[in-house]
Amino acid sequence: MSQISFHSPVGELSIAEDEGFIVSVDWGWGSIQEETPLLQEAKKQFDAYFDGQLKQFNLPIRPFGTAYQLKVWKALQTIPFGETRSYQELAQIAGGSPRSIGGANGANPIPLIIPCHRVIGKSDLGGYSGGEGIETKEYLLNMEKLFR
Template sequence: MPQLSLHSPIGPLTLTEEDGKIISLDWGWGRDQTETPMLCAARDWLDTWFDDPKAAGVFPFPLEPMFGTDYQKRVWTALCAIPVGTVKTYLALAQEVGGSARSVGQAVGRNPIPILIPCHRVVAQSGLGGYSGDGGVDDKRWLLTLEGAPIPSRG
């Protein structure tokens, strides 16, 4: 599977493609570097997004998570509907897709395409909640600040 890495403000990121679709985004620099048209376009979009998320708009290329249950995929689809610069609680998302706040949190934590499937926009009722990116909650806070989203305080 072709991979392409990029430098970002939150560290190196690696995109992976299969059959013309993005299947994962990982923290760190990938071993293999292949400049396919899809990976170059996705890298360029991310560069634009890191400059101005609102100007970049919605990720315009096909995403197909490399794994996931039907429930997880339903949660990930709902994440893509959360607009730039806004947040939604795990509980509110659970009410939309079914399940509990905990099951939504587990699905969010297993998201194989973070940022592009914007799991950083989901927060706890009492604060930010967790984040499985390399920088943890600091990355989540940074991404929300970049988007101009409200940063929940601990209640």
């Protein structure tokens, strides 16, 4: 598995590739750094995303999870840049309950590319396990609104 790390507006990010697919995006600096053409392209797309020039990532991904998680993550990818959906709305699309949607979101191995930050609660933003938590979610949602 190859990985690169870089600085972003939401902190240090590490992207990992395995067999030609992006398999994870993690907060923090990875211990092993090995660039590949795919990881270089991913970094380029992340830079464009944070500059407001990219609205949807175009990268081969392979998230590892249960059949239900994969269904939820696929539904997340249909939420347009700058828009949100509630946990309840996503449960109507992917099945399950708002709580199970939250669990699948929290287990998302490829955040930002699979935009789990676009899922909100009925009366608040809900949770977020990436970066600085809810502050990172707020930043991402506000950034996308600004560049929409």
